[in-house]
Amino acid sequence: MTKIAPSILSADFAKLGKEINDVELGGADYIHVDVMDGRFVPNITLGPLVVEAIRPTTKLPLDVHLMIEDPDRYIEEFAKAGADIITVHQEVSPHLHRTIQLIKDQQVRAGVVINPATPAELLLPVLSDIDMVLIMTVNPGFGGQSFIENTVKKIRQVAQWRKEQGLEFEIEVDGGIKASTAKLCSDAGADVLVAGSAIFSQQNRRQAIEDIKAALKE
Numbered sequence: 001m002t003k004i005a006p007s008i009l010s011a012d013f014a015k016l017g018k019e020i021n022d023v024e025l026g027g028a029d030y031i032h033v034d035v036m037d038g039r040f041v042p043n044i045t046l047g048p049l050v051v052e053a054i055r056p057t058t059k060l061p062l063d064v065h066l067m068i069e070d071p072d073r074y075i076e077e078f079a080k081a082g083a084d085i086i087t088v089h090q091e092v093s094p095h096l097h098r099t100i101q102l103i104k105d106q107q108v109r110a111g112v113v114i115n116p117a118t119p120a121e122l123l124l125p126v127l128s129d130i131d132m133v134l135i136m137t138v139n140p141g142f143g144g145q146s147f148i149e150n151t152v153k154k155i156r157q158v159a160q161w162r163k164e165q166g167l168e169f170e171i172e173v174d175g176g177i178k179a180s181t182a183k184l185c186s187d188a189g190a191d192v193l194v195a196g197s198a199i200f201s202q203q204n205r206r207q208a209i210e211d212i213k214a215a216l217k218e
């Protein structure tokens with residue numbers, strides 16, 4: 001069953017706990033937390049203190065997407081704050097095995113993210129070491145951007161490698177996911193769909209989540 005991970009980047013930050021509760025009751029599977037440093041990406045969002053503050057508000061896994069330079073420096077802090085999954089960008093992780101090990105040392109699920117212009121082949125050396133591959137379907141930094149269709153072939157490629165190698169990592173996609181793009185990704189092999197604006201821009205979050213799930217069945 002395909003999972004839905006609402007991205008709180010598009011939530012009302014003045015009432016984050018309530019927003020998280022709303023999507024949890026609406027059928028979300030993970031809570032996706034976008035951490036941006038104003039360097040790797042132009043935007044600045046939140047840090048471990050906010051992760052710690054939202055941790056008690058939900059039973060769902062916190063899926064922490066680090067869009068920061070030098071992620072190794074902050075992995076332990078995010079883990080202690082309550083992250084269940086930490087994903088780091090390939091583009092800022094020159095010692096990827098070491099970074100993955102740092103995450104696993106914290107008993108947290110480890111994932112690697114690639115930008116739309118980063119070739120999927122760069123994941124091959126670490127595929128057997130990770131719990132998640134996150135394929136960006138927009139350039140990271142902001143919510144509400146348009147889906148880049150050219151990324152779908154990378155989802156298919158990673159899903160094929162997973163099958164050939166008998167691996168079990170999840171494939172997550174992030175950016176521009178709504179009812180019309182969700183099925184493309186899920187048909188290509190994505191197991192977890194991150195959606196920010198498509199869910200939080202709607203008054204009825206349960207309906208927004210159900211609309212995405214319904215589109216997968218068409």
Ligand SMILES: O=C(CO)[C@@H](O)[C@H](O)COP(=O)(O)O
Binds near residue numbers: 034065141145195
């Ligand atoms: O990581 C990011 C953006 O960099 C995402 O998680 C966005 O928050 C997704 O927002 P939508 O494209 O779904 O509005």
Ligand SMILES: [Fe+2]
Binds near residue numbers: 007032034174194
């Ligand atoms: Fe994200």
